[in-house]
Amino acid sequence: MDQQTYNTQVDARAQQMLAAICERTTDYSHWNVHALMMLDPDPEEVTRTVRRTLWRGTEAPATELMGGPFEILPAALAYCRWQDALTDEGRLLLHDYLTGAHFERGNTENHWLMYYTGLLLACEQFPDSDFTWNGLSPQALAAEAKRWILGTIERTARLGHHEYDSTHYHVEHMVAYVGLYEHSQDEHLRAQCEKKLSILVADMALEYFKGAWAGGHSREGYRRNTWTHSGAVQPLNYLYFGDIDFNPQIHGGSFDTPILVATYRPPALLAEIALDNSKAHIVKKTRAPRNIYRHAEHDPYPVRKYTYMSRSFALGSTQLGLPINTLAGPIDIGSWDLGWDAPNHQGKIVCNHPYRGAGRFSAFLSGFPQNIGRAIGLDKPYLQRPDRLFGASPYERMLQHEGSIVVLYRIPEDDEAPFVNLFLPNGYAWQEKNGWILGDLGDCYAGIFPIGPYAWQDIREDEGGIYMVHGGSLIDGWLLRLNSLHTGLVLETIEADEVDSFDTFCQQRAARAPDLSQWPDRQRVTCETTTGHSLDITYDGEHRVDGALLDYDAYRLYESPNAEADLNTGKMTFEREGKKVELDFGIDPEKPLIPMRVIG
Amino acid sequence: MTDPCSHWVVGGSGLAHSGLHNAVGSGLYTATTLDDPFTRLGHSQLTSFFVLRQAQRLAIGANHGLWEWRRDEARYVQLHDETLTEVLGLAAVPGDPGLVIACSYGIATAYRDELGAARWTFHSDSPVPDERFANALHIDPAHPDQWLVGTEAGVFIYSATDHQWQASDLNGTPVRALCSARGRLWAGTDDRGILHSDDGLHWTQAGGPIEGAVYALHDTGTSLLAATQYGIVTGDGEGPWTQTGPRLSTTCITSDPRAPGTWAAGASPGGLWHTRDAGEHWQQAGHFKHVRVVLAPEEI
Numbered sequence: 062m063d064q065q066t067y068n069t070q071v072d073a074r075a076q077q078m079l080a081a082i083c084e085r086t087t088d089y090s091h092w093n094v095h096a097l098m099m100l101d102p103d104p105e106e107v108t109r110t111v112r113r114t115l116w117r118g119t120e121a122p123a124t125e126l127m128g129g130p131f132e133i134l135p136a137a138l139a140y141c142r143w144q145d146a147l148t149d150e151g152r153l154l155l156h157d158y159l160t161g162a163h164f165e166r167g168n169t170e171n172h173w174l175m176y177y178t179g180l181l182l183a184c185e186q187f188p189d190s191d192f193t194w195n196g197l198s199p200q201a202l203a204a205e206a207k208r209w210i211l212g213t214i215e216r217t218a219r220l221g222h223h224e225y226d227s228t229h230y231h232v233e234h235m236v237a238y239v240g241l242y243e244h245s246q247d248e249h250l251r252a253q254c255e256k257k258l259s260i261l262v263a264d265m266a267l268e269y270f271k272g273a274w275a276g277g278h279s280r281e282g283y284r285r286n287t288w289t290h291s292g293a294v295q296p297l298n299y300l301y302f303g304d305i306d307f308n309p310q311i312h313g314g315s316f317d318t319p320i321l322v323a324t325y326r327p328p329a330l331l332a333e334i335a336l337d338n339s340k341a342h343i344v345k346k347t348r349a350p351r352n353i354y355r356h357a358e359h360d361p362y363p364v365r366k367y368t369y370m371s372r373s374f375a376l377g378s379t380q381l382g383l384p385i386n387t388l389a390g391p392i393d394i395g396s397w398d399l400g401w402d403a404p405n406h407q408g409k410i411v412c413n414h415p416y417r418g419a420g421r422f423s424a425f426l427s428g429f430p431q432n433i434g435r436a437i438g439l440d441k442p443y444l445q446r447p448d449r450l451f452g453a454s455p456y457e458r459m460l461q462h463e464g465s466i467v468v469l470y471r472i473p474e475d476d477e478a479p480f481v482n483l484f485l486p487n488g489y490a491w492q493e494k495n496g497w498i499l500g501d502l503g504d505c506y507a508g509i510f511p512i513g514p515y516a517w518q519d520i521r522e523d524e525g526g527i528y529m530v531h532g533g534s535l536i537d538g539w540l541l542r543l544n545s546l547h548t549g550l551v552l553e554t555i556e557a558d559e560v561d562s563f564d565t566f567c568q569q570r571a572a573r574a575p576d577l578s579q580w581p582d583r584q585r586v587t588c589e590t591t592t593g594h595s596l597d598i599t600y601d602g603e604h605r606v607d608g609a610l611l612d613y614d615a616y617r618l619y620e621s622p623n624a625e626a627d628l629n630t631g632k633m634t635f636e637r638e639g640k641k642v643e644l645d646f647g648i649d650p651e652k653p654l655i656p657m658r659v660i661g
Numbered sequence: 662m663t664d665p666c667s668h669w670v671v672g673g674s675g676l677a678h679s680g681l682h683n684a685v686g687s688g689l690y691t692a693t694t695l696d697d698p699f700t701r702l703g704h705s706q707l708t709s710f711f712v713l714r715q716a717q718r719l720a721i722g723a724n725h726g727l728w729e730w731r732r733d734e735a736r737y738v739q740l741h742d743e744t745l746t747e748v749l750g751l752a753a754v755p756g757d758p759g760l761v762i763a764c765s766y767g768i769a770t771a772y773r774d775e776l777g778a779a780r781w782t783f784h785s786d787s788p789v790p791d792e793r794f795a796n797a798l799h800i801d802p803a804h805p806d807q808w809l810v811g812t813e814a815g816v817f818i819y820s821a822t823d824h825q826w827q828a829s830d831l832n833g834t835p836v837r838a839l840c841s842a843r844g845r846l847w848a849g850t851d852d853r854g855i856l857h858s859d860d861g862l863h864w865t866q867a868g869g870p871i872e873g874a875v876y877a878l879h880d881t882g883t884s885l886l887a888a889t890q891y892g893i894v895t896g897d898g899e900g901p902w903t904q905t906g907p908r909l910s911t912t913c914i915t916s917d918p919r920a921p922g923t924w925a926a927g928a929s930p931g932g933l934w935h936t937r938d939a940g941e942h943w944q945q946a947g948h949f950k951h952v953r954v955v956l957a958p959e960e961i
Binding site: 126127201204429 | 704725736739742743764774789793794837929
């Protein structure tokens, strides 16, 4: 597909999404008011929206208002894009808000990116204004914002994205860089942002699986990681890849709207990569180390991702790189899952230790460890639910080869959650043989061997349920509670057309029990796959496949049939069928990196 | 009108949230007396962790950065840059901006760049995160080049003259409170109570055991006070510590030098509490749910 054809397709989808936003919206937000201005310009409505959302309905002067990343960025984007179309009152309100209201930076990468992007754009637009809330000159603030934005782009190009591959927060990165690419007055910054956008879209494309984002994710929270298509990134999946049915309720209307009205278009090659499921392949990525600032004996190692992109399923896993004996558990991590194309709730298998220890939060937040667990849990109760199916545990280790994975846990006796949750979809007729739970998933088959005792429960949570749960809009399926401190599972998935029948797969799989003779005493589990491979994992020890020792340190920044890049070079190539996108961020590998001071 | 450089100052909030997603939360509040209503100082929503009062300003270590409130301009001015956040402790040093900070990434000092912005340089280079994470900072006026740092791994001393770190024998426990009093240095720990030292390197148990973590220390002149995980304790640093007041997660404590026996303590959660009879009776003040900083009136 040539770039012009691709751009035309994206243009059409953007228009479709914008029209759907306007059709269903009565009260616009400072994010989606862009849709109105694009299709049916009403500058008075922008003024009303600003009054309602940024002034919160008050008549207060702007200097008494407050905001954060979620306000400063959309306000700046609205001003930059529509200033010529706004009324004098609208322009003045946005000017006053952007220079007068007191803004907080937040504490995650997406927070700081949105904050610094909004701040930089405001400083460029109003270089002679008094940023009364801050006290520094617009020139000083712009310099700070540029240092952080360019430094963060360089970190990504050298080490991999920090708040990596997030099904939820990726769109917040995209909208900020699109805004800079479209509106910044700094040509070098715009050029770097365009390259960063290519990386962000490539990250989506390499693990794109029929509307879903396969593999590990730094942040896949909000209890939606059992959804077939999860997270706020879905509008971008539709916009840029377009192979899924349009759903006006899901595809557009929030953080994505400024992207829909933008001129930025990714390289068409990235969409081709995303849409090519014709051949099974492995995608390896290195991501930046997690940011732990206490409860650790040393700094974390880089994150290594391994994702097997098969024709009808995708299995991904993560070597999280956390220090041994840390109390840290990055709160929104999705470390592994198996996904396939199926109705919602019917296309994921995942397990998780719902770690609740104090260090879970205080390793990354500066509150007192003694009470931060309860404090965070008050604001975000889903983070501390015992049935939780996402969120890192410091007691989880895993080894994957192609469609097979071994996941192990060694949970301390005094842990608040002495068990692991395993989610299975409830729309299949599962079979059990020799300890294996076997499922015909349609185009692929899966076998799961829970290690140790377990209890078969159901899990059903409704997003709006207060009194009674009549449906399971949030989660609906089977919950297998793996009830031991030294537990885990072995899972194998194969394409249905690679074996005679489901019965044959069941017989072959059930005939090979994992070797648990050294578990847990010697911390070692081995198993054979039906395809003739052997997996051999020692908890906090060696990982071997077919006898060969794995070297995660040898992972490159990108390594797949469609991507290659070495760490710390700032250079990468994405390619398919002879076509290439080559990026060179022009970095000096000897130059110190900007320190990462945010979580992600 | 209250003057935050000489009246009561409270850093707290009426809500649990930091303010990022709910812009009616945190900030600094002032009042002339504890009986007066507290009014918000400006319109910042910062969540303060530590406030250093100086003659012409308040320097405010906060969750998302470092700020100062300038007495002459009655406004906030940003002191952080893109490398500084989560500021837990502060101390004054010569120069401009004239501060050394303790934060979750270590300790740092700053200079002014050509645009007038503070640019921070970190001095913590330990490979062990717990040794970098600086909860508290104290500079003994008798040794201004020896900076006492309370970390997640214990007390360390940083020499500002030769930029060397020295570990003390108080290690293996988080230290969140440091102060000078009665000719000694004092440290509050998570699980070993309170200790004192003459040189910052060698520490001795001070008084009896204390339940829970110690978050702040204060000398009224007649009593030593400690804000702890389970309330306030008072003593002389030699005998047993005596519990006083409600059993709260007390984060900060001070006394009014103009009114002996008037103490104020902040709790998170729990708000602002005070006593006017040296701990016989305590009562809540203000509208706070969370307080991390309380400063008594003083003229500097």
